[in-house]
Amino acid sequence: MNAAQVVENLKCRFPNEPEYIQAVSQVLPTIEEEYNKHPEFEKANLIERLCIPDRVIEFRVTWVDDKGQVQTNMGYRIQHNNVIGPYKGGIRFHKSVNLGILKFLAFEQTFKNSLTTLPMGGAKGGSDFSPRGKSDAEVMRFCQAFMNELYRHIGPDIDVPAGDIGVGGREIGYLFGQYKKLTHEWSGVLTGKGREFGGSLIRPEATGYGTVYFLLSMLSTRNIELAGKSVLISGSGNVAQYAAEKCIQLGAKVLTLSDSDGYIYDPDGIDREKLDYVMELKNIERGRIKEYADEYPNAVYHAGERPWGEKADIALPCATQNEINGDEAKTLVANGVIAVAEGANMPSTPEAIEAFQSAKILYAPGKASNAGGVSVSGLEMSQNSERLSWTAEDVDNRLKVIMKDIHDNCVKYGTESDGYINYEKGANVAGFMKVAKAMMAQGIV
Numbered sequence: 001m002n003a004a005q006v007v008e009n010l011k012c013r014f015p016n017e018p019e020y021i022q023a024v025s026q027v028l029p030t031i032e033e034e035y036n037k038h039p040e041f042e043k044a045n046l047i048e049r050l051c052i053p054d055r056v057i058e059f060r061v062t063w064v065d066d067k068g069q070v071q072t073n074m075g076y077r078i079q080h081n082n083v084i085g086p087y088k089g090g091i092r093f094h095k096s097v098n099l100g101i102l103k104f105l106a107f108e109q110t111f112k113n114s115l116t117t118l119p120m121g122g123a124k125g126g127s128d129f130s131p132r133g134k135s136d137a138e139v140m141r142f143c144q145a146f147m148n149e150l151y152r153h154i155g156p157d158i159d160v161p162a163g164d165i166g167v168g169g170r171e172i173g174y175l176f177g178q179y180k181k182l183t184h185e186w187s188g189v190l191t192g193k194g195r196e197f198g199g200s201l202i203r204p205e206a207t208g209y210g211t212v213y214f215l216l217s218m219l220s221t222r223n224i225e226l227a228g229k230s231v232l233i234s235g236s237g238n239v240a241q242y243a244a245e246k247c248i249q250l251g252a253k254v255l256t257l258s259d260s261d262g263y264i265y266d267p268d269g270i271d272r273e274k275l276d277y278v279m280e281l282k283n284i285e286r287g288r289i290k291e292y293a294d295e296y297p298n299a300v301y302h303a304g305e306r307p308w309g310e311k312a313d314i315a316l317p318c319a320t321q322n323e324i325n326g327d328e329a330k331t332l333v334a335n336g337v338i339a340v341a342e343g344a345n346m347p348s349t350p351e352a353i354e355a356f357q358s359a360k361i362l363y364a365p366g367k368a369s370n371a372g373g374v375s376v377s378g379l380e381m382s383q384n385s386e387r388l389s390w391t392a393e394d395v396d397n398r399l400k401v402i403m404k405d406i407h408d409n410c411v412k413y414g415t416e417s418d419g420y421i422n423y424e425k426g427a428n429v430a431g432f433m434k435v436a437k438a439m440m441a442q443g444i445v
């Protein structure tokens, strides 16, 4: 394989999908050397078959708003690769959603799910519908309309969606209810379900907690403790909230949270009580993060900005893709950051990753550090299959073991000759090799 040539070819074939090309361009150079040790891969054109999704499903979603007006949105499901298990990955509802963004997410998900050690293939879906500013009834009608098409393409052994940006417990409940209505069957077809109907304990917490468990493993390679460290977190949704919760529990000082309008900086640190306020504000009242600064006057709200100019030991980007650019990464490094663990998917631009790696700080790509969410989704599938529910402690312990395994696999495949652990390379090679071996075993299909 000549990675640059493959990327060039994909760019020509998919010229309007910059995020997809970005994700592929980040991965291929890191696996090129390992790939080329296996001439049988090239003979089977494995790389193109791995980069291009198995199937892209695109549909119109029609729903009626509270004023009685008929609205249309686009709906998508990208079934990327199912060689190691049923397609699996979240659904994103956000106005920015398009085919290229979902293709990057589905590509990344395939590598991530391979890393989890569980039998799950990669997929992603979503819509350019944004729940922001919509009533509960509108969100319900939209979810039902979305499922009216999606249900034909999914199933507990076919494709198992879950949440992502804009899709939390409320949306999963409505999607699940409509699937059940249409198919006349109760099955574990979605994960992230409510606890009363087959959801797993610790699934809401899993992505944020998992990111911090991964961070702990990274820090331990340099004998650094998390307690007492200052942390910048972006986002204030599911992943950010539980990353903050775990940091607080372990004695770190969380200084920031954000949303798409700006960020808050709390010099006193966001403690348990303040985090409870944020959870109520975001999950129940569906308010904006700037209200935090009205509630806690020592905090400062920065409209239209991201938190990366603040000084801290650790950064956990937990909002969205490309939210740390090269200059922001250089500022973080100049301010003494020692570790960056991605809770979001592809939050660092290529220039930012380059800045972290050339400064030799600890840097974990999302496909490794945020894999806790899909891992516990996999555990939810297992619990649904055996008609049992495990305790929170049991699920949390399994999550810790999985995150440690992912970390150790990154170390195995990513340690460079000077001892620096290139977690990006490690995650890509480890994730790739499992999928590649399964693809080879299953023939040219």
Ligand SMILES: NC(=O)C1=CN([C@@H]2O[C@H](COP(=O)(O)OP(=O)(O)OC[C@H]3O[C@@H](n4cnc5c(N)ncnc54)[C@H](OP(=O)(O)O)[C@@H]3O)[C@@H](O)[C@H]2O)C=CC1
Pocket (backbone or CB within 6 Å): 163, 164, 165, 166, 167, 168, 207, 235, 236, 237, 238, 239, 240, 258, 259, 260, 261, 318, 319, 320, 321, 323, 343, 344, 345, 370, 371, 373, 374
């Ligand atoms: N949920 C999960 O289990 C997993 C999620 N992830 C990734 O984590 C990230 C966050 O997801 P999650 O917490 O679930 O989503 P939520 O919808 O719960 O929260 C998203 C947060 O990010 C902010 N945000 C969204 N888009 C932008 C943007 N364009 N610019 C700035 N801020 C933005 C939102 O602000 P606002 O309210 O203003 O939109 C909100 O605070 C995503 O990258 C997702 O793919 C990864 C693995 C699993």
Ligand SMILES: O=C(O)CCC(=O)C(=O)O
Pocket (backbone or CB within 6 Å): 088, 089, 090, 091, 109, 112, 160, 161, 162, 163, 164, 191, 345, 370, 371, 373, 374, 375, 377
């Ligand atoms: O839980 C899942 O199936 C998917 C979570 C997700 O979307 C992700 O890992 O990015």
